[in-house]
Amino acid sequence: MASIIEIEGLTKSYASGFKALNGVDLTIEEGEIFALLGPNGAGKTTMISIICGIARASSGSVKVAGHDIVRDYRGARAAIGLVPQELSTDQFERVIDTVTFSRGLFGKPRNPAHVEKILRDLSLWDKRNAKILELSGGMKRRVMIAKALSHEPRVLFLDEPTAGVDVELRRDMWKLIGQLRETGVTIILTTHYIEEAEEMADRVGVINRGELMLVEDKTALMKKLGKKTLTVVLAERLDAVPAELAEWQVTLKGDGQEIEYIFDTQAERTGVSSLLRRLGDLGIGYKDLNTAQSSLEDIFVALVHREKAA
Numbered sequence: 001m002a003s004i005i006e007i008e009g010l011t012k013s014y015a016s017g018f019k020a021l022n023g024v025d026l027t028i029e030e031g032e033i034f035a036l037l038g039p040n041g042a043g044k045t046t047m048i049s050i051i052c053g054i055a056r057a058s059s060g061s062v063k064v065a066g067h068d069i070v071r072d073y074r075g076a077r078a079a080i081g082l083v084p085q086e087l088s089t090d091q092f093e094r095v096i097d098t099v100t101f102s103r104g105l106f107g108k109p110r111n112p113a114h115v116e117k118i119l120r121d122l123s124l125w126d127k128r129n130a131k132i133l134e135l136s137g138g139m140k141r142r143v144m145i146a147k148a149l150s151h152e153p154r155v156l157f158l159d160e161p162t163a164g165v166d167v168e169l170r171r172d173m174w175k176l177i178g179q180l181r182e183t184g185v186t187i188i189l190t191t192h193y194i195e196e197a198e199e200m201a202d203r204v205g206v207i208n209r210g211e212l213m214l215v216e217d218k219t220a221l222m223k224k225l226g227k228k229t230l231t232v233v234l235a236e237r238l239d240a241v242p243a244e245l246a247e248w249q250v251t252l253k254g255d256g257q258e259i260e261y262i263f264d265t266q267a268e269r270t271g272v273s274s275l276l277r278r279l280g281d282l283g284i285g286y287k288d289l290n291t292a293q294s295s296l297e298d299i300f301v302a303l304v305h306r307e308k309a310a
């Protein structure tokens, strides 16, 4: 796959001196869905704003479809569609006019057939003559997407596409984003919802305090997700892990009161029942058992937490 966005050493310090981005390197492949995951204030919107030419980088470089975002601003901008985090559009304008106007802003010739296709794809055709203020929140968001797609961009940025959207609408949005990808558009979305990244993304990037801490294939992450932790609460505490349990590589936790075993849920043999049998054979009694899924959320929280502790 060819790359469509190349970010190198991107740093942003705001006038206040606050460093919102710190040496970000990232390559986005054409046609992928990339989810940028991070807590409030991590630098997601800052990063998107720089790529889209709304904010200026302090140092580093960004190329979009081969165009440097500073030296060849127009070329870069023409390749980008942006649905900003804060929705703003003229409330009194009609849906079809606002989308047509957006296309014009990019100096593209009028193309009613293309505008119609976008509105149909986004289930907005019936509402084409409605004023924006007459639409529901979910419809407004789709109008913003229609506007962002009006000039046929190769990359679409969605900054928190489902923030404040109910579960059902969120699912609709996911479906829509999936369909958009079918048209060949590269999609970069930011989200707080781990579930959203799991559902949508080909690759996931975790950003925290202006640093990109992890970029990984979603399937690789899902493999990690496949891991579960079994905690065996012992009837009596142990001083050390008995040698007979070596093959399970268990660890002693809770001051010797618990045994922890990490297993792969996808594996043919998880080792859970054999471990419990062995405990029985050794006469090690237990009071309770519980298992917990390690999720993208755990990975995320652990990463963010480690950073905070540092």
Ligand SMILES: Nc1ncnc2c1ncn2[C@@H]1O[C@H](COP(=O)(O)OP(=O)(O)OP(=O)(O)O)[C@@H](O)[C@H]1O
Binding pocket: 014, 015, 016, 018, 020, 038, 039, 040, 041, 042, 043, 044, 045, 046, 047, 085
């Ligand atoms: N114009 C600005 N001037 C000064 N600081 C700013 C400005 N814009 C953003 N910041 C700061 O930069 C940091 C990153 O903000 P940014 O909006 O990029 O975060 P985010 O990851 O998009 O967060 P959220 O999930 O809340 O949207 C924050 O600490 C924010 O206060």
Ligand SMILES: [Mg+2]
Binding pocket: 044, 045, 046, 085, 159
């Ligand atoms: Mg933001």
